[in-house]
Amino acid sequence: MTGGAGFIGSNFVHHLVDHTDLRITVLDKLTYAASKESLAGLPEDRVQLVVGDIADEDVVDPLVAAHDAVVHYAAESHNDNSLNDPSPFIRTNILGTYTILEAVRKHDKRLHHVSTDEVYGDLELDDPERFTEDTPYNPSSPYSASKAGSDHLVRAWVRSFGVRATVSNCSNNYGPWQHIEKFIPRQITNVIDGIRPKLYGSGENVRDWIHADDHSSAVLTILEKGRIGETYLIGADGEKNNLEVVRLILTLMGKDADDFDHVNDRAGHDMRYAIESGKLRQELGWSPQFQDFESGLANTIKWYETHEDWWRPHKDATEAKYAEKGQ
Ligand code: NAD
Ligand code: TDX
DSSP, X not given: OBSTTSHHHHHHHHHHHHHOOOOEEEEEXXXXXXXXXXXXXXXXXXXXXXXXXXXXXXXXXXXXXXXXXXXXXXXXXXXXXXXXXOHHHIIIIIIIHHHHHHHHHHHTOEXXXXXXXXXXXXXXXXXXXXXXXXXXXXXXXXXXXXXXXXXXXXXXXXXXHOOOEEEEEEOOEESTTOOTTSHHXXXXXXXXXXXXXXXETTSOOEEEOEEHHHHHHHHXXXXXXXXXXXXXXXXXXXXXXXXXXXXXXXXXXXXXXXXXXXXXXXXXXXXXXXXXXXHHHHHHOOOOSOOOHHHHHHHHXXXXXXXXXXXXHHHHHHHHHHHHXXX
């Protein structure tokens, strides 16, 4: 699997170790977003880490040849970074996915491509519809456009070359090991540090939250039972606006729920994401385990409180970058 030292990828490695007897090779470039600590303590005879770039054919080709299947998580993943500098997003998300596709084509290997609901653009707050597998692509940011591009490449390789691939598009994940540049861990670590949480714009924007463990169980289900060539949307009916989430974090951490700042909005900020995951549930029998967002969030807060050693070295630099943009 690619990107296994990142937030969701490392969760998937743990999920495979706990729920299967598979042996896993993680290919990861160890960018700023990776953490080797998230893979510490795993059985050495089952999990091997190869440090390398998914856009490097010389690294990818022999690894793909030596394995039965590829699960592709590696990406540049943060919208705000893609607004500052799109170039690594184009290289990793598009050229990297192309490199993986050429290797699975050459060696006739099964591929699962991990993508995001952001490829569909956004919904109005009062739209009764949610995203489905048939929603037209309409990405807004360099990040989501690069992920959309990667999805199109996968579908083209399925249709034109018969590559045995599936695609999943998941909503916003939360849980342990998420980089503190992202919304929930940024606000939790702000509160720990006595900094007021920072809400972009009005805070009305809605995200559809799913625990990373539920994303992992969905990807394993698709890998085992998914139909080749199909796309599956992954979501846990977790729509909340950002204002509600910030207020909940403050309350759970014993602070006044109004103790936050409104800051500059994100350029092109998507208003609402919402996933209709009926196909995955009905066809493949998947369902999420974490259905209580408040208790999942409380556990995540506890995790950041007890893993300060992990995030502390990155906090000042992360906040300095946001401060430059008035965020
Ligand atoms: P992350 O940024 O935490 O981790 C990405 C990992 O990929 C890191 O370990 C990084 O070192 C690695 N990587 C980056 N460029 C690489 C390259 N060129 N070669 C090899 N490895 C490279 O990301 P995440 O939040 O865990 O997201 C993982 C995947 O899930 C991404 O494809 C993302 O688009 C998708 N996704 C994320 C979310 C979310 O809420 N975070 C939701 C839906 C889908
Ligand atoms: O400080 C902040 N304040 C704030 O209000 C930050 C960092 C974010 N926000 C807002 C922007 C979004 O509306 O919170 C929401 C969530 O922001 P992010 O954590 O940056 O996530 P988002 O842009 O929604 O994208 C995430 O979900 C889909 C992941 O980062 C993507 O990789 C995934 O594809």
